[in-house]
Amino acid sequence: MPDFKYYTPTRVIFGKNTEDRTAELIREYGGKKILIHYGGGSVVRSGLLEKVTNILSEAGISYVTLGGAVPNPRLGLVYEGIDLCKKEGVDFLLAVGGGSVIDSAKAIGYGVANEGDVWDFYDNKRRPSACLPLGVILTIAATGSEMSDSSVITKEEGLVKRGCNSDLCRAKFAILNPELTMTLPDYQTACGCTDIMMHTMERYFTNGGTMEITDNLAEALLRTVMKNALILADDPKNYDARAEVMWAGSLSHNGLTGFGSDGGDWMTHKLEHEIGGLFDVAHGAGLAAIWGSWARYVYKDCLARFRRFAVNVFGVEETGTDEEIALKGIEACEAFFRSLHMPTNLRELGIDASDSDLETMARKCAAGVGGGKGAAKFLREADMLEIYRASR
Amino acid sequence: MPDFKYYTPTRVIFGKNTEDRTAELIREYGGKKILIHYGGGSVVRSGLLEKVTNILSEAGISYVTLGGAVPNPRLGLVYEGIDLCKKEGVDFLLAVGGGSVIDSAKAIGYGVANEGDVWDFYDNKRRPSACLPLGVILTIAATGSEMSDSSVITKEEGLVKRGCNSDLCRAKFAILNPELTMTLPDYQTACGCTDIMMHTMERYFTNGGTMEITDNLAEALLRTVMKNALILADDPKNYDARAEVMWAGSLSHNGLTGFGSDGGDWMTHKLEHEIGGLFDVAHGAGLAAIWGSWARYVYKDCLARFRRFAVNVFGVEETGTDEEIALKGIEACEAFFRSLHMPTNLRELGIDASDSDLETMARKCAAGVGGGKGAAKFLREADMLEIYRASR
Numbered sequence: 001m002p003d004f005k006y007y008t009p010t011r012v013i014f015g016k017n018t019e020d021r022t023a024e025l026i027r028e029y030g031g032k033k034i035l036i037h038y039g040g041g042s043v044v045r046s047g048l049l050e051k052v053t054n055i056l057s058e059a060g061i062s063y064v065t066l067g068g069a070v071p072n073p074r075l076g077l078v079y080e081g082i083d084l085c086k087k088e089g090v091d092f093l094l095a096v097g098g099g100s101v102i103d104s105a106k107a108i109g110y111g112v113a114n115e116g117d118v119w120d121f122y123d124n125k126r127r128p129s130a131c132l133p134l135g136v137i138l139t140i141a142a143t144g145s146e147m148s149d150s151s152v153i154t155k156e157e158g159l160v161k162r163g164c165n166s167d168l169c170r171a172k173f174a175i176l177n178p179e180l181t182m183t184l185p186d187y188q189t190a191c192g193c194t195d196i197m198m199h200t201m202e203r204y205f206t207n208g209g210t211m212e213i214t215d216n217l218a219e220a221l222l223r224t225v226m227k228n229a230l231i232l233a234d235d236p237k238n239y240d241a242r243a244e245v246m247w248a249g250s251l252s253h254n255g256l257t258g259f260g261s262d263g264g265d266w267m268t269h270k271l272e273h274e275i276g277g278l279f280d281v282a283h284g285a286g287l288a289a290i291w292g293s294w295a296r297y298v299y300k301d302c303l304a305r306f307r308r309f310a311v312n313v314f315g316v317e318e319t320g321t322d323e324e325i326a327l328k329g330i331e332a333c334e335a336f337f338r339s340l341h342m343p344t345n346l347r348e349l350g351i352d353a354s355d356s357d358l359e360t361m362a363r364k365c366a367a368g369v370g371g372g373k374g375a376a377k378f379l380r381e382a383d384m385l386e387i388y389r390a391s392r
Numbered sequence: 393m394p395d396f397k398y399y400t401p402t403r404v405i406f407g408k409n410t411e412d413r414t415a416e417l418i419r420e421y422g423g424k425k426i427l428i429h430y431g432g433g434s435v436v437r438s439g440l441l442e443k444v445t446n447i448l449s450e451a452g453i454s455y456v457t458l459g460g461a462v463p464n465p466r467l468g469l470v471y472e473g474i475d476l477c478k479k480e481g482v483d484f485l486l487a488v489g490g491g492s493v494i495d496s497a498k499a500i501g502y503g504v505a506n507e508g509d510v511w512d513f514y515d516n517k518r519r520p521s522a523c524l525p526l527g528v529i530l531t532i533a534a535t536g537s538e539m540s541d542s543s544v545i546t547k548e549e550g551l552v553k554r555g556c557n558s559d560l561c562r563a564k565f566a567i568l569n570p571e572l573t574m575t576l577p578d579y580q581t582a583c584g585c586t587d588i589m590m591h592t593m594e595r596y597f598t599n600g601g602t603m604e605i606t607d608n609l610a611e612a613l614l615r616t617v618m619k620n621a622l623i624l625a626d627d628p629k630n631y632d633a634r635a636e637v638m639w640a641g642s643l644s645h646n647g648l649t650g651f652g653s654d655g656g657d658w659m660t661h662k663l664e665h666e667i668g669g670l671f672d673v674a675h676g677a678g679l680a681a682i683w684g685s686w687a688r689y690v691y692k693d694c695l696a697r698f699r700r701f702a703v704n705v706f707g708v709e710e711t712g713t714d715e716e717i718a719l720k721g722i723e724a725c726e727a728f729f730r731s732l733h734m735p736t737n738l739r740e741l742g743i744d745a746s747d748s749d750l751e752t753m754a755r756k757c758a759a760g761v762g763g764g765k766g767a768a769k770f771l772r773e774a775d776m777l778e779i780y781r782a783s784r
Contacts, residue, residue: 003407008400014651015395213616213636213643220608228604244605247651251605256648259406259639 004261008254010147011173014247018175019137022052022094023059029133029172031092034063035085037105039070039097043139046183052096052137064088069097071283072154072161072276073104075119082111082118085132093134095171099143099195099283102136106151106169109134122153122162131168137175140184141246142192142284144199144253146174154277161277162368176250178242186236190340191284193229193245197222198287199252202269205298205305206375208262218257219312221248226313229340265375268294270368271387274361279351288342289349293391295330297383299323302376306330346392358388396653400646402539403565406639410569411529414444414486415451421525421564423484426455427477429497431462431489435531438575444488444529456480461489463675464546464553464668465496467511474503474510477524485526487563490584491535491675494528498543498561501526514545514554523560529567532576533638534584534676536591536645538566546669553669554760568642570634578628582732583676585621585637589614590679591644594661597690597697598767600654610649611704613640618705621732657767660686662760663779666753671743680734681741685783687722690769691715697768698722737783750780 013021026034034056036049043049049065056063066081084090085108095105109132111118120126136146145151149170152163181189200218204210225248231241251257258264271294272286281289299306303322310316310329314336318325334344343349353361366372366381373379379387405413418426426448428441435441441457448455458473476482477500487497501524503510512518528538537543541562544555573581592610596602617640623633643649650656663686664678673681691698695714702708702721706728710717726736735741745753758764758773765771771779 003405003410005406006404009403011401012398013395014397018395211632211636211639212620213613213640216612216616217609220612221605224605224608240603243652244603247603248605260635 004259006255006259007167008147008170010171010254012147012176012250013173014176016177016179018177019048019052019180020055022135022137022175023055023061025173025175026056026061026092026094026135027059029092029135031133031135032062033088033090034061034092034094035081035088035090035108036063036065036094036096037069037081037101037108038065038067038095039101040067042183043096048137048139048180049096052094064090069101069104071100072280073100073107075153075155078104078107078111078118078153081105081108085112091132093132094137095134096137096139098138098140099145102143102145102171103151103153105134106131106145107153107164108132109169110164119155121164122155124162128164128166128168131166134169134171135173135175136171137180138246139180140188140192141181141242141249142195144196144249146171146176147250147254150253152273159277160364161273174250176246178239178246181242181246182237184236186233187341188282189232189236190229190342191282192249193225193232193340194284194288194337194342196225196245196249196252198268198291200257202266203258203261203264204309205265205302206261206263207302207305208375211260214257214260215308221251221257222313224248226336233340262375267374267376267379270365270373271384273368274365275346275349275351277364278357278361281349281351285343285349288337288344289346290387290391291337292330292334292344293387295333297387297390298374298377298379299326299330305376353388353392358385358392361388396651398647398651399559400539400562402563402646404539404568404642405565406568408569408571410567411440411444411572412447414527414529414567415447415453417565417567418448418453418484418486418527419451421484421527423525423527424454425480425482426453426484426486427473427480427482427500428455428457428486428488429461429473429493429500430457430459430487431493432459434575435488440529440531440572441488444486455486456482461493461496463492464672465492465499467545467547470496470499470503470510470545473497473500477504483524485524486529487526488529488531490530490532491537494535494537494563495543495545497526498523498537499545499556500524501561502556511547513556514547516554520556520558520560523558526561526563527565527567528563529572530638531572532580532584533573533634533641534587536588536641538563538568539642539646542645544665551669552756553665566642568638570631570638573634573638574629576628578625579733580674581624581628582621582734583674584641585617585624585732586676586680586729586734588617588637588641588644590660590676590683592649594658595650595653595656596701597657597694598653598655599694599697600767603652606649606651606653607700613643613649614705616640618728625732654767659766659768659771662757662765663776665760666757667738667741667743669756670749670753673741673743677735677741680729680736681738682779682783683729684722684726684736685779687725689775689779689782690766690771691718691722694768739784745780745784750777750784753780
């Protein structure tokens with residue numbers, strides 16, 4: 001068992017109307033001039049943005065706003081945010097939205113607090129030494145960025161999608177009001193549930209050893225998310241199911257479900273990053289589209305884990321060979337994704353990828369992980385290309 | 393579902409020899425003059441205290457030491473620690489030990505950082521406004537105090553045992569090396585496992601509503617602790633089992649297993665506090681001794697939860713009435729405690745309590761909770777006396 005750390009300093013405020021506490025929380029963390037960062041029109045249409053600006057105004061807290069963060073958030077907007085913060089003397093970031101907005105805000109926070117080009121931190125050239133303090137009002141349960149140390153940004157030039165992980169960017173507080181997620185389109189809800197599952201599954205599939213308690217917690221979390229994802233597919237306004245999924249999203253990426261493991265595999269995410277970079281698809285759908293092909297390619301090299309996954313998460317009967325049981329688990333997971341109307345290959349994702357596209361993605365993916373990566377099975381460029389081909 | 397918060401800022405450093413990082417961590421949190429607080433002779437005999445003082449000396453960090461914290465830690469030593477810290481200009485506390493040492497250190501931290509009598513915070517007369525920063529090197533997996541917001545102190549005069557809960561006292565870092573728990577006597581290991589279970593069970597038994605994900609995580613944690621407690625009963629040097637129990641201890645009391653509930657019942661703890669105050673027994677053993685009597689007294693008023701506990705934690709078959717199933721769960725839990733050589737009544741705990749003792753405990757217990765308390769069933773002094781009588 002390797003040594004490891006656990007650090008989740010984010011103060012979670014969970015429940016109905018908890019966004020009413022925004023000003024008080026910002027004040028507690030010393031924020032005087034705020035950048036409110038958000039995405040598209042949904043937080044405008046829902047009235048949330050107006051509610052938040054009113055709360056700050058009434059509290060006498062000064063702010064500027066920056067919208068426009070998109071799924072697979074762009075470096076260009078990050079630069080714009082950095083300039084705005086410097087010009088306006090912003091000392092606290094408030095992300096109002098989902099993972100893309102939070103990740104974009106984290107990048108802005110790095111850019112303001114460090115000299116030089118912020119992309120260096122994503123391109124693995126330098127490590128950040130500071131970050132502006134960040135608060136979150138979450139509107140999409142999916143990425144877990146509200147409690148995680150990670151931020152993923154896409155550079156427009158070459159559509160390069162890269163992540164930067166550091167405790168520095170962990171949010172000071174995260175306001176989690178399940179009601180704010182109720183107006184999400186069903187497709188986005190399903191994408192979010194898939195993403196949440198994948199954050200735990202990436203940590204689960206490894207040959208590097210794990211802890212029994214972590215495995216048990218991970219399996220409990222996966223079963224809970226699946227059950228409530230199906231409830232939401234029928235009843236999107238179900239508060240309790242929204243709450244279950246929202247909390248699972250935070251736990252799935254805050255380190256809890258990877259405690260005691262070697263960090264996990266993460267190749268499904270890396271493979272998806274290139275799909276998302278080139279075709280700009282919803283992250284959760286991209287993960288669902290590639291996971292099955294990845295799993296079939298690697299499961300024999302991580303058989304004990306895939307067998308356990310099949311039995312403990314999907315209730316596969318323990319008859320037949322280990323390989324048969326493991327395969328049934330993969331099939332059951334794909335069937336679950338389909339029940340949420342998630343794609344299980346690139347075609348269902350709406351992508352007609354050419355041979356050259358696949359080669360480009362494999363090349364970029366391998367380059368992004370320094371040639372190779374994977375704890376279930378170590379994958380190099382040729383393996384990645386095989387998986388992309390199988391997912392077409 | 394009530395609104396709630398989750399805040400676990402403690403940086404956990406887990407694994408073999410992680411105490412080697414003590415100086416670096418203290419420096420990161422700005423500690424310049426340290427009080428090393430510890431308990432009895434075990435950390436002296438094991439060489440841990442010498443190791444830690446050497447690490448600080450080599451790093452050029454100045455320190456003073458204060459030993460003598462006992463199970464059910466005493467207010468007198470807290471006062472002594474406060475005086476010592478003020479005299480020596482201590483700015484950082486390092487607790488080396490188990491829950492008693494950590495709780496004692498937290499009380500010292502309150503006393504140094506606030507004016508007036510520190511007992512006021514335990515006697516619920518005032519709230520603390522600050523606490524000295526605290527680091528922990530854990531040597532007993534039990535109370536979860538290394539990640540919790542709680543501290544329990546016993547006032548010698550009248551043997552009054554009271555707790556104070558506040559985020560202010562949460563440890564900055566907790567060094568969790570499972571090897572440090574390997575030399576514990578079997579009895580203390582079993583007491584620790586019981587305490588860990590009870591922290592989750594106190595939160596589990598409520599009529600105030602819970603979350604499915606929290607229930608699933610709680611049940612997974614309980615099953616893991618039970619499995620590994622039995623492994624340790626046979627094989628006390630099993631590193632992996634020590635690690636499972638150690639991490640479960642932190643998770644069991646950091647808020648995770650109560651997220652989304654109304655806080656839980658906690659009457660088993662309150663009833664035990666009076667036993668511990670009057671007879672000075674090991675906390676975990678006291679909990680085991682009183683739990684069954686409490687459970688039989690309240691289960692009909694919290695039947696759905698006791699039924700679920702029986703089925704999901706102890707695998708009781710779902711045949712018969714709900715009451716029969718619930719009772720089988722209580723019996724199975726008591727049988728488990730006995731398998732760890734834990735007592736299931738006061739006599740087995742080694743206490744020959746008189747009628748007057750029971751009346752004293754019931755009176756003090758009721759007074760300590762403002763007349764009554766309990767989420768599974770609201771208990772007043774007369775109920776408490778009944779439970780004490782049944783546990784004799």
